[in-house]
Amino acid sequence: MADDQHSLESVVVFVVPFPAQGHLNQLLQFSCLISSYGIPVHFVGFKTHIHQAKSRNLQDLQKIHFHEFPTPHVDSPPPIIPNSTLKFPTHLQPSFEASKQLNEPFSNLLNEFSNKVKRIVVIHDPLMSSVVRDFSTIPNAESYAFNCSSVFTQFFSFWDAIGRPFTVESMPKYIPSLDGCFSFDIMNFMAYQHEFMHYRTGDLFNSCRLIEGTYVDLLNKLEMNANKNQWSIGPILPDLTICKKHSISRHKSLEWLDKQAPKSVLYVSFGSTTTMTDTQIQELAMGIENSKQKFLWVLRDADKGNVFDGETRKARLPEGYQERTEGIGIVVTDWAPQLEILGHTSIGGFMSHCGWNSCMESITMGVPILAWPMHSDQPWNATLISDILEVGIQVTEQAHQIELLSSSTIEKAVNILMVSKEGEELRSRAEKLGREVWKSRDEGGVSQLELNSFIAHISR
Template identity: 35%
Template structure:
């Protein structure tokens, strides 16, 4: 029930449908349009079977939420957050009615629908978990939970190695989620524990990754930790043409043709794209630091600034205090600011784009990888510090901006000088050519993985065959 979870869910359904498997997506009224516009296009594809949408009522009233608050992107404050996740538990009743009616071969449910495992078990249907993250982050999370290495250091900044993992992944205490390092027991920690326990009892996991990207961590997760999982990504690559890429997600705040026209006027690899996902919420002073760093770097840029949530909207409309005076005039022709949603995949795939500043959310990381781009990593919270390690240390296709502290939604404060340095390093620095070359090689691996005979194509086929064979044995 968040943009970053629903987009790969839609892409997964398209992948199943393209292999002749009927897919039913369960959603709620406010979120339905995100699916319908893409499904209408899929129905015209000669290679697809079809996708059905089942729209169920969101239990807002029962959870004491205002009508229309059906998406995590609209949630602000811990109390509303708690009520929202309570509402997710109430969706079980609607899901049960649909399972009883359809009796599908499998039930794919997001990691946060913790009731899904028991419900699937009741109807003797395998529940597959969709976590929406990387193999490396899941391996790191298991190591941190099991060994608690952050308890054995003398300071917040002292590095430690995550035990039991292939390679040497170093972290500091500040980069570990606050609820772990501070030993907090709250609704979120209870939910995470419940999700972990339900995941262990599920049939397995579908992972939006590809084997060649993180082979040692895919092997570790499946063979050493003994978790059943299928890698089927990058799922965003099922969107082949410009129209599909532009339609992916919310209504764009910029006309796609205007955006492409601006990019067409730039030289190859000369534009840096900056976006921090849908749930990050920077302060006005942090946005000013970004603006200053971008201008000082001298690079062409497209910067996506997420609109303020409703309570901040009036203030934002009256005065854009996050922009230095006269900024847009000074960067005219060199910088494009998009306020709101942007057609990210379309932009990243354009030949003019030569780098990506990302919060290291897994969808964005994979989209950057699929576009063959070096990245500036700016992790904020969730599993993003683990994903950063993949980019900067394992793949060596990016540089960190210098964010050191896990802080929910707002992240660590980063100065303009750090931003300027990182931008120059991936765009024109000594190692920029080497990073770009490696990023292009990994892009080719991603494209091969989803083609017939590729690792992700094959793993999806294996999953479908296993589910079919399980059903035939029951009959």
């Protein structure tokens, strides 16, 4: 055991997340997981983003070493109201571009540590590849890309881009189009980061082979991944009992849920990068109200580049809405503890944008999804949920390309999920898959074995 302990102390891990909530969150959870093995973990970023990650996390972070570099002055405009063809949060682009400035301070940090430890392991978001690139000049450093999107999305977007080099048996009936998913600027940014990806040793996925094993194997067949190690170590989620212990007081939404019948409430949330027009909010509000179903709706605009920077727009609900829906639903306009909400016995469905974090949380908690993708990888994730895993349905086909979804379309979809026979079958499948995925993290489970394999690999 003493030898083991010595080998662990000779490895240090640096984690470099991309500055957007879904990415910060997954990498902070993973940092906690690695540190539980007794490996020192250093979490690197600008002060504002580290503060953001900490403020929305309920885990014990005492073991993590945070390196908070001064945030450069960057425009932090309010979210841009989306037009019909592009719902991507273009207001965050200045913040994304500024992240490149971490390259020099991060390189200095690596050089400072390189003489003190046997091995430096860099775990980074693929969108931070240019920031960590200098690890390749340090003989005892190696890097791993931690992918915050589904393997399904990764595989099909690359396979499609390089001309579909081989046939795929488990093809979905419809592969989403890139149109309207990404801005021109973010496509350029991603292409620039991709240039530095070939330096990495391997890939980590916040996914589980029970969900995406087929696509992990297919991704392995692509030439760009030749000789790269791969580990599917998800779901990377905090222990809910630990969350409760670190929570100062229970969120009001959980107290409201305590009073509702099992599986009777629709949870509605569109994540941290979605902004809806006033008109769409009105249609959504009416659709939910007319469905007569119980609901918990988290209604917020997309995050700003600096989430601590001043006021955000308060969305306008229809006149008298909260009075009319009193006792039926509640609308929350602040940050809500999503994992605890999804884990609550009263939740029977989740209307979601299908960010990968939300998908993994919903799958693991056994909650079926009413998918309403907006941009980025979300249409692919929605296809995986509805067509492949069959634990959800889509509000409508290609929702991200439709200018306005009507209240009647929304009402119909809500009722299918919450009170139809089809909805019951979805719930039953979601619960079964959730139990299996949850068990994959137990000793001997498929994800736990992959995680042990990764820890053994970096501690070799």
